[in-house]
Amino acid sequence: MPSQKKILEVKNLKKYFPTTQKQQLKAVDNVSFDIYEGETLGIVGESGCGKTTCGKTCLGMYPVTDGEVLFHGKNIHSMSKKERFAFTKRVQMIFQDPYASLDPHQKVYDIIAEGIQIHGMAKNKTEEKKMVAELLEMVGLNAEHAARNVHEFSGGQRQRIGIARALSVNPEFLFCDEPISALDVSIQAQIINLLMKLQKEKNLTMLFIAHDLSIVKHISDRIGVMYLGKMVELTESSKLYVEPKHPYTRALLSAVPIADPEASAQKERIMLKGDVPSPVNPPVGCRFAGRCENCMEICRKEEPQMIEIVPGHYVACHLYDEIPGSKGQKADASLLARVQST
Amino acid sequence: GCGGSSDKKDSSAKTEDTKKEAKSDGTFTFALNYMPNSLQPSAQSSDDLVSAIRPIYEPLFAETKDGLEYYLADKLDISEDGLTYTLHINDKATWSDGEPVTVKDIKFTIDYGVLVYGGPTSFTKVNGGEVQINEIDDKTMEFVLPSVYDNYVRTLSQFYPMPAHAFDNDPSKIDDSTYFKTPGMATSGAYVVSEINEDSFVYTARDDYYRGTPSVKKVVIKTIGSGSTKQIEFENGGIDYMRVTSAEDLKKYKEESDKYNMYSISEARLNYLQLNPHGPVMSTLSQDARKAIFLALDKDAIVDFAWGSDELAEPANSLITPDQSIYNKNCKGYNFNLEEAKKLAKSSGLEGKELTYIYNSDRANMESVATVVQQQLAEIGVTVNIESCDTSTFFPRFFASKDKELATTWDLGTNGWDSQRGSNCGQAISYFTNRLCDCGYSDEVSGLAQKAIGTADAKEKQELWNTIQDKALEECWEYPLTYTNFVMVSQKNVTGLDGSSVVPEFIDYLSIHMD
Amino acid sequence: MNNLLEMKHVAVNFAAYGGTVQAVRDISFSIEEGQTVALVGESGCGKSITAKTIMGLVKKPGKVMEGSQIIFEGTDIAKYSSKEWKKFRGKECSMIFQDALVSLNPTMKIGKQIMESLDNHAVTTSKEEKKKKVIDMLKLTGIADAEKCLEKYPHELSGGMRQRIMIAIALISHPKLLIADEPTTSLDVTIQAQILAEMKALQKKLKMAILLITHDLGIVADVADKIIVMYAGKIVEEGTVREIFYHPVHPYTKALLNSVPRLDRDGKEMLCTIEGNIPDMTNPPKGCAFCERCPRAMNICAQYMPEEKTVSSSHRASCWMMDERAAKGGVAHA
């Protein structure tokens, strides 16, 4: 069960990529969140909204443009080489594409043993072999599979190998970047189950990214919703579905198809207009303003800040701006009524 | 035959309106390897340019076996003391623009040489002293030498006067002008230049030429790159003559004597193999090494492989060519003796050595000679590394003076010596005594040569020369390979190509006829 | 209602290096006028090939096998000549593809690409009229400034716009059947919802039938009238939306429905999984193709292909479990 110990603190993280025209692609723009020990934080959002970039920056794979990421209170972007090396042992990643993330010219054994070798975790070859076999067993493969080449495996099996590689160094934190979106529906469940099982067994902390809200909700304790480089809402996963606050979250939730004709027919749909703007030149003010039904004047001018409207529920939307004297909740209630009437 | 000649008449008619009455209007076509950049006669560095200039510029005179053959000059008198040379220019000799050829032109050309060379040339400086050049009148001039120098005749013969009036008598104007690149330049020969194209020249006959009117009214010179294309062109009738350098071609054209005419003229040229006493390896070995090499060479085989026919070249026995009257037929030379050569090679330490051999790849047959020499020396345990050089790299290396670094980059090399014809032995002396690289002629030989000049008695002179030839072979680092013939093949309708024996280009355009 | 399209015993093979890939193995189904039929199944089960077969777009090394019948409005189009196909495509039946970016010619202006479809089925109209038609169509698909859009190149548009262009191209000649091969897979959910809604609206307006190919059961639940579940080149179950979602028969359909977590349900319990992988289609198992992964497989499943049985007039499935003797064999039937 999630404790209250922060394992990762992300503070005002910004990651801009330079583009050719001297402009910057603001992939992640001022995002803050914490991850507590043993929990799974899910991040959803549309394609290109900066989920992967955010995750990778948190793992130190990209340098930050601004802000900081603290791992157990230590800034990961100002680590020495040695510290960084130790850090890699504690934090691992699972990739989206099970085909691209495994070296096609290596055997399963080589792939899984690499981390063990790099960190000198095995005393000798036999121990190494034993460890690899255990890892394979753990992810639901056979020890016999170790001698094979990766291209003999299907997508699901490959993803298991990827998970075994990540677990080979006994990490405490796992970043899963859409680990299932490249897999077939029937295989997805296997991987989800495996990840959930492993998390329980090893008390892993996970950052789980996907654009499929139902899966994120299934696996996460808390969910952050991103839109165009910004975190717009962050709360417990059960709460998010029941009482979404941000208009984008609401639209997103309503757009997710439900595999049940009756439930689907009853569901109310919020149809958004237009397309996601380019992250190269994001609109001033609220980035969602252009597509938002509740867009107000202020939305086009001022960027909303993340505010905690109820404990543990953060939203970045002007609808919930604190009216002087009252708590954000009130404003929410009145506006919500207006929203629902439209 | 020259099938194209009739339809070429019209296009060139404009430039030769003065020639319309001429009946025999054959076009004589031949080919060069490279297109000369200019027709300036004193720039004659390549055989190609010499051929291109031959129809339009003439020398003063030429030396032959039977004395002087006069061109622009008609008389050369040498004073008793051998110091004063009086030259008279043909009264009828004119430039193609009508101006007479005068001593001014001669002086102008000599001055240009001095200008280009950046110092006194062989015309103006002899034996370290200055030559006085006096203009007697328009057509007569006088060269007063500081001391006797037999070879001055040769100096004067290798000389194409340029038209001084075209440059206001100022030789410094030549380099900057396009005069020699533009049709219509004043020429002294039988033809004027009527066209200069990217890859060809067209010359038309002059009718005010002082030696007569050539029967060939038009000469076309085009450039044809590779050897075989030239041959194809010749066989297709595109060119009228070409030089034959291989025995196979010689045989082939001989067999088709109904289609072609053959001409063979002795080139007065000695091809020789030079050992370099300063060479990286040769300089470390004794005289015996030289001998070993000379004995290991089989001249007949070299001729056989490289030329393939004695009509193209004969084995040489002396360093003097048969075209010179002082030549000794009985000069013994070296005879192939493999056993002796092996013995000497061993004793001199030559065996097992690697020698560097250079040759001029632009000259016919030299590569073959190299190939054969290499194999023959292999027999005595010598490895020969052959480096092929083009003309421009070959000569600086081959003639590098001994103190130059280039002189120590090779051990063996082949070259040819254009000996000129005639009784004049001056050239031979300069050859024996005045070599750029110190090639082993002893003072004794040089002394003997000097003595030979001073000897009036023909018999005694010859005997002296016989001794020199023997001695030179004995001690010098040169090995005579062959005497070559200049063999030409022409289309059947072309006759009279062998009208002149002037080295190195033998054609006299006055004697060519085309039917 | 009439059957617009009837597929009878259609089989498609591909000659590949490793042998012949039996991509589609003897499938039969029908689509009624104005109906939305969803074709669902795992990747590689032959959905796209089925669609291409209807359009006559199966290319070498693929081959529609002898005996396949595709009856469209009473005529067997499988026997069409290439000229007849040309008339058929775009006019009677249109198709849109998954990835709109690669499905549009990158160096041709949008307007021209849409116009081509009109040109091909020229109901001799003037250029202006055609242009007007195109603009109207674009507006119908939800593109606001249609005139401007005509002069653009595909790469200048966003993913959703491109997919709308694709729909416009497909619908400009008012086909009777629209085949949509995963039309929204490359899009975001919010955009997907827009596109699906627009498609539904257009369907109503133009009264056409849709064959929707997808592997997202959620979309199916939302849009389809009838569902066809394919597995390894065969149809394993077919029925109305309610029949499939609420009374699935085939173990594969059941597993498929249960393996997807649902947004509207809470809890972190383990999902239902289907172990194993789809069989190799060059060498399909001689029995039921799902047998290897089926938790209830019986001996006979590995030996013989199950025959198709009807559950109701609109509901059919192929599974040995439906044989009345299956229960006797020992395993309880759900």
Next chain:
Amino acid sequence: MPLLIQELNGEVHPVGNNIVITNDSFAKLEKKKTVEVSVERQSVWKDIWKELRKNKVAMVSVVLLAILIIAVLLAPLSPYDPYKLDASQKLQGISSSHWFGTDEYGRDYFTRTLYGGRVSLLVGFMSMIMTVVIGTSLGVFSGYVGGKVDMFLMSFTDIFLALPSMLLMVILNTFLKPGLPTLIVVLSLFSWASVARITRAETMSLKERDFVVATQNLGASNFRVIVKHIIPNILGPVIVAASLSVANAILMESSLSFLGLGVQIPRASWGSMLQGAQAHILDYPLLAVYPGVMILITVLSFNLLGDILRNALEPKIVE
């Protein structure tokens, strides 16, 4: 076809469509876990060999090249000395003792062709090795390091690609001391650039690929990443480039030799044999035909192999 089952009497029921229903037909299927025994390592070379075996043209090329290389290696077995002159045998036609006839020095032309092939192939292979080594190291380095270094190195490479290489080879060859080493160096000097470009591009894309990121994320050093992951994965394109580079080098060498800038007498390469044959092209055109055909066959084979390999390896690399 729909299958029909008809129930018959007895235990075993052969039915219309040969369906045999037994007593335990409907019993639960006992699934045995299938564990295949390990497959041996799938190296690039094995891959290549497998792909080549599938392709008839490729096999023909391989066989031709094998024959050529073996023949060339076995050249010393010829009864003739390739350099020894023999006046009595000048320019002989084809005969049972001289398969290709003899040249103007009476040397057996077949033997000469074999020895010439040694030189041509040596030049081809040596300059290929140099080209590939220089090109790959620069390319991988540049691509892996990226940034300014990469920009600088790639501009440098671009210049080498933009230079009229043949021409500069001619110039350099004239200026430098002629000989085989010069030839090889000059040839590789002007062909590494394209290899560098290819390997750089591959490295760049590999560097971004997830498996490399994953390895880096495991704490692997750059050296380990390059040696264990980058190099094995660019081997395919490098082999393709190598094959094409041999072809190119042989072709270039023949051109240079033809211009008289090749190997020194009495050694010959196919190119210089062609140059020598030029003098006899009208009378003995066969002398020009043999070496020319040899060049054609060799270059063609290498080109074909390169292309077939490219086609065969590329999808794998992308995968």
Next chain:
Amino acid sequence: MWKYCLKKTAQVVIVMILISFFSFAIVYFAPGDISDMYVNPEMTEEQKANVIAQLGLDKSMTEQYFAWAKRAVHGDLGVSLSNKSAVWPQFMQRLPATIILMGSSMILSLLLAIPLGLWSGYKKNSWLDNLISSLAYMGMSIPSFWFGMLLIIVFAAVLKVLPSSGMHTVGNVSAFDTFQHMILPCITLSIGHVAVYIRYIRANTIGQLSEEYVLTAEAKGDSQTKILFRHVLKNTLLPIITLMGMNLASLVCGSFIVESVFGWPGIGTFAMSAIGSRDYPVIMAYVMLSGFLLVVGNFIADLLYAFVDPRIKRGGASGGK
């Protein structure tokens, strides 16, 4: 677009500077003393020093380079050593012949390659495609000088239908005559390029035909010809522009050899004889000139490509992939 042009221009300038430096370095580091070409043994030391100073050979390499480059920019490429006349006009005189040869070879290559490549790709694996592809491979692998030799033997020596050498018959200035002379060298020069283009176009056609947009077009009811000519052709041929730019280098080098085989009076033969006679100013000028030709050719190809491809034109340089 302007930015793109500017960037490219800057690139061209840098490459040109480097090429010029390269060509200068070749000569500077060439073995042997350049001053040897200018002085002679009879000169006094003073005279020698004079000459050397006059030529600036006593200065440092960079100084010499800048002096030379400055003159080169003004079109003064020095004076030929072998004929003492300015290099630039000599090049200009010969350049047309080379341009004609290269240009017609390029046109011939495209005229042959486009239909053959398209057809070959369209009818992939048919016997005709196999034939065309085999020929293309042959063309790519044949040494061009050897092919030229064979052509000369067949057409000039045996059949006697075409001239073997030169640019025109002397005295005959008709275009037809030049055309006749051009046939063999042009074919020889083109053979390799045709092969490369065919294979490229073929591969491109196959690639484009398997693109999804072709399927869309088919689904619209477009006919095969319409697909081939309205959709595939443009997409196939666009990259050819870049390829042509890149192939300029081999065209220049090819013309170098072909000119010497066929005695074509262009800059190739001129350079060849300059190399033979170590005429440094000419060699430097040639390297510069051909380098310039290449770089500018590539530049034009790049711009042209950027101009005709809407993906680059509208998308700016960033969309250049």
